[in-house]
Amino acid sequence: MxxxxxxxxxxxxxxxxxxxxxxxxxxxxxxxxxxxxxxxxxxxxxxxxxxxxxxxxxxxxxxxxxxxxxxxxxxxxxxxxxxxxxxxxxxxxxxxxxALKNREPRWKSLGMGVRQSILEAGPEGSLRLLYIPAGRAVPDHGHNGLEMTLVLQGSFSDETGAFGVGDLEVADEDLEHTPVAGEGAPCICLAATDAPLKFQTFMPRLLQPLFRI
Structure with missing residues (x-):
């Protein structure tokens, strides 16, 4: 690969x-x-x-x-x-x-077809799987810390380039981006953060505590 x-x-x-x-x-x-x-x-x-x-x-x-x-x-x-x-x-x-303890992911809807399965959440950070339908965008956001996103299926692109299966994006406080899932199979990513994201629009900020993003 x-x-x-x-x-x-x-x-x-x-x-x-x-x-x-x-x-x-x-x-x-x-x-x-x-x-x-x-x-x-x-x-x-x-x-x-x-x-x-x-x-x-x-x-x-x-x-x-x-x-x-x-x-x-x-x-x-x-x-x-x-x-x-x-x-x-x-x-x-x-x-x-x-991390899944050999179980299938337990998906929960974030709206607009996007889903997540939280694998770990604690003082050091959170680990989750994200499911993003083809062509769907994740809301524009920045970062309060480090975010690492690894593509397991499909692809996504943002202001820094295109990411396919096996590609790793490392984002920090200097990056604000709007990831968009590529065409074809839904994009499934493994994502880890050590601080909450900084969403730029009202609705994602409102729902952020509920979704623990």
Whole structure:
């Protein structure tokens, strides 16, 4: 699928993922893209290898009792699955199926044919699937933080370009856009945010608390 992917994970985000410092909602998006993209998978391997070299070159140091306990607890934690080996179901790669707990999405209408299925919502951010009918536009909006959107089916376009299956858009406070689903199959995206969106029109702002966007 990599041959058709034109929008990849920025290096800084890939490095943060390799270091384990991304919020979980963004980790899921990165893991999903990596499971679809050979070039980003190779980039991730490079970051992880570089991190291992740094650790090997670090001299031994005495640990306090509290730090030793924290390290031992981390070693006991189950490591995340390799995204490349995760099991896909239909259009949903393994990391998405894990977030869905191996169930079908529970879609809820946002109006005008657009639907969402919230996979996670908490202090660090939200993770959701979005279903947008062909030709339908998402209301014009900006961002109070970071938004990562990965296409799983169909396509969309906005002021920054066109995005097809496997493409990742990373938006921040500097981007205001109006995504429009492409022709053909409905656009289904995996989207993660760490802050509410900034809608420019009255009705989306009014409904925003209800839809938790």
């Amino acid at each position: 990599t041959d058709t992917i034109n929008h990849h994970i920025p290096e800084a985000i890939l490095a943060a993922y390799a270091a384990g410092t991304l919020p979980h909602v963004f980790e899921v998006v990165v893991a999903t893209h990596v499971s679809m993209c050979e070039s980003c998978r190779a980039g991730l391997d490079a970051h992880e290898t570089a991190g291992g070299v740094v650790l090997e070159g670090t001299g031994a140091a005495a640990l306090s009792d509290d730090l030793r306990a924290d390290v031992l607890a981390m070693l006991d934690m189950e490591l995340p699955a390799d995204p490349a080996k995760s099991v896909r179901k239909g259009i949903y790669p393994g990391p998405v199926m894990e």
